[in-house]
Amino acid sequence: xxxxxxxxxxxxxxxxxxxxxxxxxxxxxxxxxxxxxxxxxxxxxxxxxxxxxxxxxxxxxxxxxxxxxxxxxxxxxxxxxxxxxxxxxxxxxxxxxxxxxxxxxxxxxxxxxxxxxxxxxxxxxxxxxxxxxxxxxxxxxxxxxxxxxxxxxxxxxxxxxxxxxxxxxxxxxxxxxxxxxxxxxxxxxxxxxxxxxxxxxxxxxxxxxxxxxxxxxxxxxxxxxxxxxxxxxxxxxxxxxxxxxxxxxxxxxxxxxxxxxxxxxxxxxxxxxxxxxxxxxx
Amino acid sequence: xxxxxxxxxxxxxxxxxxxxxxxxxxxxxxxxxxxxxxxxxxxxxxxxxxxxxxxxxxxxxxxxxxxxxxxxxxxxxxxxxxxxxxxxxxxxxxxxxxxxxxxxxxxxxxxxxxxxxxxxxxxxxxxxxxxxxxxxxxxxxxxxxxxxxxxxxxxxxxxxxxxxxxxxxxxxxxxxxxxxxxxxxxxxxxxxxxxxxxxxxxxxxxxxxxxxxxxxxxxxxxxxxxxxxxxxxxx
Numbered sequence: 001x002x003x004x005x006x007x008x009x010x011x012x013x014x015x016x017x018x019x020x021x022x023x024x025x026x027x028x029x030x031x032x033x034x035x036x037x038x039x040x041x042x043x044x045x046x047x048x049x050x051x052x053x054x055x056x057x058x059x060x061x062x063x064x065x066x067x068x069x070x071x072x073x074x075x076x077x078x079x080x081x082x083x084x085x086x087x088x089x090x091x092x093x094x095x096x097x098x099x100x101x102x103x104x105x106x107x108x109x110x111x112x113x114x115x116x117x118x119x120x121x122x123x124x125x126x127x128x129x130x131x132x133x134x135x136x137x138x139x140x141x142x143x144x145x146x147x148x149x150x151x152x153x154x155x156x157x158x159x160x161x162x163x164x165x166x167x168x169x170x171x172x173x174x175x176x177x178x179x180x181x182x183x184x185x186x187x188x189x190x191x192x193x194x195x196x197x198x199x200x201x202x203x204x205x206x207x208x209x210x211x212x213x214x215x216x217x218x219x220x221x222x223x224x225x226x227x228x229x230x231x232x233x234x235x236x237x238x239x240x241x242x243x244x245x246x247x248x249x250x251x252x253x254x255x256x257x258x259x260x261x262x263x264x265x266x267x268x269x270x271x272x273x274x275x276x277x278x279x280x281x282x
Numbered sequence: 283x284x285x286x287x288x289x290x291x292x293x294x295x296x297x298x299x300x301x302x303x304x305x306x307x308x309x310x311x312x313x314x315x316x317x318x319x320x321x322x323x324x325x326x327x328x329x330x331x332x333x334x335x336x337x338x339x340x341x342x343x344x345x346x347x348x349x350x351x352x353x354x355x356x357x358x359x360x361x362x363x364x365x366x367x368x369x370x371x372x373x374x375x376x377x378x379x380x381x382x383x384x385x386x387x388x389x390x391x392x393x394x395x396x397x398x399x400x401x402x403x404x405x406x407x408x409x410x411x412x413x414x415x416x417x418x419x420x421x422x423x424x425x426x427x428x429x430x431x432x433x434x435x436x437x438x439x440x441x442x443x444x445x446x447x448x449x450x451x452x453x454x455x456x457x458x459x460x461x462x463x464x465x466x467x468x469x470x471x472x473x474x475x476x477x478x479x480x481x482x483x484x485x486x487x488x489x490x491x492x493x494x495x496x497x498x499x500x501x502x503x504x505x506x507x508x509x510x511x512x513x514x515x516x517x
Binding site for chain 1: 303
């Protein structure tokens with residue numbers, strides 16, 4: 001499958017501080033790729049480099065097969081979108097007026113506004129001033145703005161930080177719908193559950209380096225301790241090895257109908273991050 | 283270089299709506315008009331009086347309003363959205379300047395009308411005022427890019443307003459302090475000198491040095507603005 005992003009040995013240094021060092025990865029077309037790490041690990045720096053807002057100190061990167069320097073062309077800018085937790089909307093203007101500006105900047109018909117507002121369930125709020133909206137609604141308007149030009153590639157920088165679960169769900173639904181239409185998504189987050197829910201592959205970023213990169217399921221299997229937890233009807237919880245020894249005991253309990261629940265003990269992405277980096281996500 | 287009029291117009295229209303709902307900034311356009319009414323009723327209204335009003339309009343409208351508009355875009359993180367859109371640097375800066383240019387030109391026209399200023403050569407004076415407007419807008423843009431908030435913008439703009447609006451008054455002390463002779467090259471001083479020559483019947487061929495000095499100020503201000511803008515874009 002075609003690679004939308006290819007990053008080779010990229011480094012970014014601010015003064016005497018290294019934000020990203022020797023990072024290499026690629027993202028395939030249609031993939032949701034998670035760039036995970038705690039605050040200050042270099043996630044936003046990577047997005048800024050890949051969108052032409054920052055020049056790498058060394059290394060190379062291609063987006064849509066183009067060098068980063070070519071991303072400033074209007075034709076390249078029309079192919080990607082950026083969604084952050086900082087809306088960048090005009091508070092004194094209505095939702096419709098904000099979106100109309102971006103329709104004209106991206107040269108898309110105004111009728112698209114109705115479609116994108118319907119996609120984020122805000123079609124009845126279009127005359128409301130942005131300054132009067134809740135944080136969750138504002139973030140949905142920002143998502144709607146990103147959907148206007150149907151980008152081939154979407155960069156998401158902590159898109160659901162500070163959102164309640166209901167609004168987070170709205171954003172996830174919108175992103176999945178967009179991805180189903182073929183948009184490749186580059187997501188940075190420190191929320192491992194979010195990454196697990198959305199991402200096809202994730203990279204763990206720690207102190208500017210990628211320490212692990214794989215599909216969430218494979219990572220969980222690789223770091224599993226190969227045990228299962230069985231809860232008996234007596235409420236006793238027993239941890240069994242997943243091999244032959246455990247199978248015999250499990251078989252016995254099943255025959256005698258003593259089992260209430262069975263859970264495999266694969267770690268969460270957060271557990272794996274702590275195991276690998278020794279750092280807690282925050 | 284391809285420029286999209288549609289994108290420039292989109293930014294202008296957005297700014298117009300935003301500005302008309304921002305009374306804290308939009309009300310400043312009334313100040314030069316009120317001053318024009320006051321000065322009109324004075325016993326003697328000289329050429330210096332008219333140009334005091336014009337230089338005040340440049341400072342309060344072209345520079346201050348532009349500075350606030352740009353600083354607010356930065357503070358609210360909306361400038362980043364424009365920078366990431368297909369709009370080029372030129373389109374964004376042109377779009378962002380169009381509203382201030384229009385408002386300044388209207389205010390200058392009303393100020394001249396209220397104060398009763400009728401220049402001998404309308405063409406030269408209009409061209410000089412138009413060019414000066416570009417300079418003050420460029421200065422406002424530059425200061426807005428340097429400021430981190432509207433509050434900061436409204437403070438850092440003050441010394442610049444003082445120098446460019448009232449700097450020409452310093453020439454009165456140039457004999458005592460020769461260093462003040464440099465104030466002669468301020469765009470505001472050049473504008474007054476140009477107007478004086480025009481009133482004496484000078485043609486375009488006579489006032490070109492004043493135009494040249496003002497044009498150099500514009501070129502320097504625009505170059506500095508573009509450098510700072512591009513630096514901010516990759517910061």
